[in-house]
Amino acid sequence: MHMIAIYAPTEVSTDEAKDQFYSKLQEVVDGIPKRDLLLIAGDFNAHSGANRLGWETVLGNYGVGEMNDNGLRMLSFAATNSLIIGNSWFRHPKWHQRTWRAPNGKDTSVLDYVMVNNRFRSSLRDVRAMRGADCGSDHHLLRALVRLKLKRSTPKPVPTKRHDWRYLSDPIIKQQFQLALSNRFEVLTQSEDVDKEAENIAQTVQKCAKILCPVIRKRTQPWISDACLDIIDQRKRAKLVDQTQYRQLNGEVRQRLKAERETYWNNVATELEEAANRQEYRTLYATLRRLSGKVRPISNDIQKSDGTFVRTAAERLERWREFFHQLYNHESPTGPPASPPKIAFPLHPVPEHEPSIEEVKIAIRLMKTGKAAGSDEVTAEALKYGGDILAQRVHSLICLMWCSNQIPHTWKVATIVPSSRKATQRTVTTTKGSACYPLLEKSSCVFYSYDYKNCVSRLPEKSKPDFA
Template sequence: MSYLSRSRSVYGPTTSTTCLNKDDEDDDDGGGKTDNNNNNNADDHPGASMKQRTRIGTWNVLTLAQQGKLIQLANEARRMKLEILGLSEVRWLNFGEHRIPSGQILQYSGLRGENAPRHRGVGFLLSAQAHSALMKTRVRNLTIIQTYAPKFSLSYDAADLQDKENFYSQLNATVDRIPKGDIMICMGDFNAKIGSDNSNYERFMGRHDLGEMSENGELFAEFCGNNDMVIGGSLFPHRRVYKVTWVSRNSFTEYKIDHICISRKWKRCLLDVRNKRSADIASDHHLIIGEIRLRVARIPRQEERVGRQFNTRRLDDTTVKRSFTVELQTCAADIPEGGSVEDQWTAIKNAFNVTSENNLEERRGAKGAIQRSKTRGAIYSARQRYSALEKKVKRSCRRDKRAWADSLADEGEKVAATGDIRLLYHISRRLSGAKINATMPVKDAIGQLLTDPTDQLKRWFEHFEQFFQVPARPPSPRYDPPRVSEPIRVVAGVRQGCILSPLLFLIVIVEILVGAIDREPNRGLL
């Protein structure tokens, strides 16, 4: 799979294409379904055959400027096994890349300037395998556009309409720059309802959608028709709960306004589009996942598979620890004594997993309680419990950040006592909030984006070589000493040859001698 890594800051759309070639993941939920109609070039390039399912997604996260949001997003993306995750409302300033400790890469683009307001902004979260395989494509490029469209309003304001038209004009300009042979996917928060009635729109949308078409939906449908794209979410039949992408705070209003579109010529590559309600980042939007049949080649690397990870820090709470111990003892009592070793191990593992799910994943269970509630009273109670847990998580993030800052401050005091200025500088940078891992895109001399680290180093070498190059000095003019027969030109404020010139010369000499005598009267002239 390929997509170029470039970003541009416009109101909503941000393009990001990267060239990836990665092996299919063994643990993908899509399994190993194969396609007999493989690309003809797949035999020549085995790493580029289009066989396996790859997961991409889009999510309006509301903000990544809050403490702990980025780490939570990375954990959810890894849990959902997403290779590429498009993000709306990132709310980060400027543009660049940020490496997360888990190995994932966040490419973001927002408003320019240090004092710019923190709103809007889009980005991509790439898996570690995806980012490490940036190289030239072997079969075909996949260009992905992440967008965040203006919100729809009930009032027919001329300014709002002009804002929407500007958005789609910029989006069309972005699409026009994409090579015609690329597989193009456009996804994000379009704030557009397209409805289930596809009359006169059969060419680029299906009937499996919700509600009725809105004004934003008409603009969105016109964009898809003009660019020969199909709306993926309307092609696949699902239950209503798997189609909804936005839920109001009171859980009574539900819309489908986030979409994934693909070039109509390549719509068979898109296998499914649906939401994932279990993904949780305290947003009123659901995560939208699309599965595409594109294989990406992975750099061979031995990685140890680990099981599910639980929040074991909750065991520091005495109440949680007691509940965990009691429930685990109850489950352990039900384990049969007879049977094979494998059966006993499976029963023990299930006991630990069930106990951990019930005691160490409280917030995720709280969101599921909201979705399972049937009455308004139950929904309100579940929502209140979820809000309380959300506040608890935010307080925990702030507490962890304070503890982290205190530990860095203690380390800085020890380093200052030893005189290690270099390490003290790095600690001060981390405490000040400077993004040490942030990198900016590198382009060559003609403006093309460089994704290979070797090419980027070469470009930096060329830049500094030109910057520090000292220009050659021009040759000094030839100097011929005057001959005795030539008159020496003297400029003393009077015309050469004037009768006063010798007199002025003697006056200057006398003044010099008098000054010398006044400074050192004891030495005299000799």
Template sequence: MNIIQCYAPTNDYNEDAKDQFYNRLQSIIEKYPTKDLTILMGDFNAKVGTDNTGYEDIMGRHGLGERNENGERFANLCAFNKLVIGGTIFPHKCIHKTTWTSPDHTTQNQIDHICINKTFRRTIEDVRTKRGADIASDHHLLVAKMKLKLKKHWTMGRTISQKFNTVFLQDTNKLNKFKIVLSNEFQAFHDLLNGEGTTMESNWKEIKEAITSTCHEVLGHKKHHHKEWITVDTLDKIQERRNKKAAINTSRTRAEKAKAQAEYTVVNKQVKKSIRTDKRKYVEDLATTAEKAASEGNMRQLYDITKKLSANRRKPERPVKSKEGEVIINIEEQQYRWVEHFKELLNRPAPLNPPNIEAAPTNLPINVGPPTIEEISMAIRQIKNLDFEDDLALLSQTQQQMQEKTNSVAAASAAVGLNIHKGKSKVLRYNTACTDPITIDGEDLEDVKTFTYLDSIIDEQGGSDADVKARIGKTRAAYLQLRNIWNSKQLSTNTKIRWPDTISNNVLWERTNQIPAEEEVRKKRWKWIGHTLRKAPNCVTRQALTWNPQSQRKRGRPKNTLRREMEIDMKKMNKNWMELEKEAQDRVGWRMLVGVGK
């Protein structure tokens, strides 16, 4: 278990101080293996808020307040390292979410957090503040309740595999020695092979024994788990630092301890510098290989390196083995082994007390003859009607209309044996003061401020801000995973921004003799306006076209309307309503005007 306790700069600090803090914190988090349980906690001075759009994997919707700039930084850090923010997951009263109260008791914020890596998310059972704790601070005590669940450790029937220090092969001397010893082993095996007839299994055992004995003699077993990018020179320096640390502990006098401490400090700086150099070289080598793969068109290798740099690991494939533990290389034997495995797994003995379940009838009246033309036509019609989501959105102007539509859909669904899930059915109200509930079978449906339909977020404001914000959040999370790639100078800009070649919309419009959708809408709009202007002056549609309501507009920026679009086009055409009414009487002239007026 790794616990990181920290204090972050406040929201008013300059950007350099914040960048320095989060860069240092990121370097500390990267030191711990992702398989370990890591807890990040402290005063981050970050408000993450209740909106988890784009951060669904690392936070819930039970935060407090609105997200600030520090909250954006903190959320990005957690998203990049897959750390779940515990205080946003569990529903509590606001007083149990508040971690800081201002001295005048007017401002309450949630700026202290406890995070845990996503792998161990289920170990946290609750996170809340304890307001009664007397800690002489304007912060409340934040407590997380955890229940660690460990996997059962099997000690029987399993052998512990020991790995060899293959990283030593990067050293030239070790590599040459390894080649010589392995060559001698294979020479002896070759002489044995010429002496008598052998089988494939015995050959494999001899080859395995030759390689294993060579690795054991030259490389030795790996005692610690090291990153693949750490070089032998760095490992030697780490061992030297370990020796210096032992010298500090065994020093008897202050002078000896001070001298040993000074030597340890020097070696420690060398180790850190060497580690940074190794990691930088490792990333640069991968980036160089990726650049070469991109230039050669080897997309598979390019994507594999990209996944490696973005830390998206895939579980390695394992060979199929027989019951005796021997590797099966024949495909038919592998398939037979899988059949044998699932037969043993699924064909269990019947229970002693079988359940009293009536057997289903077997003589069902099913027509197994060739389909008729009517059946084929019906099947095609059903296939054509499958291109819609399984959820429906009902739109109504009044609460009564919405209730009637809801009842109609519920009745139609029940007629074909379908039941509407009341817990997943939501109601969104826009620009209405009516709060009467919408019900299904007497049960009220939940009112929400936002909901997702066809992967787009719709909110009570009627705009696209929430949906754009969600897409930015998802893009940010994907972008942060490839941070090592964006920062690499070994990859050219063309490789980083390359996208599959596409044909621009302008070229498509030109090839298909089409016009942009905006221009098509404008032409149809003015075609309708000309039709309306040719109507009688007392016609309601013509009066509504130029009618200006005498009332006060709502506060805020006015939304775009059809009237505003028409006025913009009229300015471009340098026309007013009186001139347009005269020209609309000539249909041919009006078509020409609509075609050139932009």
């Protein structure tokens, strides 16, 4: 809901002053979303008149007086912006319509108006002058009654198909996954371009894994199993063709839901007790937060650097880009450059040979599972259960990078997930970002880290760097 209070130039003012006023008012109105309720109230210094001819969508049946130049401008402005003159849509005695009394104390007129969007016309319940209010002014208080039926607007997000990568741990599915990778990689020759090769590996892993890993089904309650969801689907189909089978399946669904609910809560209680006994407070409080159901709502109403709120998705993305650009890019420090520290050359330098296949396998084995995938949509589970065929292909990619001194362009792109540190999320400065990098890039980082630590551990104690 947006409210604008105005004071328009008088009838005897110059045309330039009137044009300037309505131009400025139009700029303010243009910055307000069309779907929002807009209410404009104030002294328009205008006579709308009672003739509705040509103004049926703007002026009601209860206009007052004769239209003047300011009245024509006001009606034109209202018609352009799909507004209505609220005063003219409600029947009242003339002393409840007139808002201004002349200095002679006898002549009265209507100079103050309330406008509202035509879309919210039914929300405006009444507009009338309140003559009893002692304001010390020649204008009477104008009251507008507005009744809103508010409904929380939550845009439906596009559902993302999330695959259950845990299925790859099954020995049979794991064997099928490795066989599918082997068949695809046999017909896919290795590219000499690092970008193309990284893209081929990521797409091949996605296609093979998504065939074997089913999509995680949406559950209204966490204890509902896939078997129960299958019976619910059968019940839905039987409702249209066989009522006897429908009643039978309905009873089976109820029994299953009751049993699965009891089993679920018993397992949760056992999990809490075991976590408390092992003093695993992270697991304990994470489970308690999950059971409490308190989820912080995500608000898209964020402020710009000048304090105003964003209006469109493009402005929202631009504000986040501006914030993270300022966060991660700092100006170079002024003053004389600092002298570089003297670093002693190690007695046993780190070898610069190409990585071996065993080192790549160790790096993949050291990766943590259950982590979010990056832009390549390749998870650690897919790399771990891909077997030797996938490890060899990743090893070939790392060797290609090693020889060409290049890394894929997609590995330089991270998905930043903002998380607010405070209850209010309107100010982006209270937000920190978590970056999700491609898993193939993470595997190479794990390899380089492991290789470096392994080499440093073989150095004499005096030659080891302080940060190792």
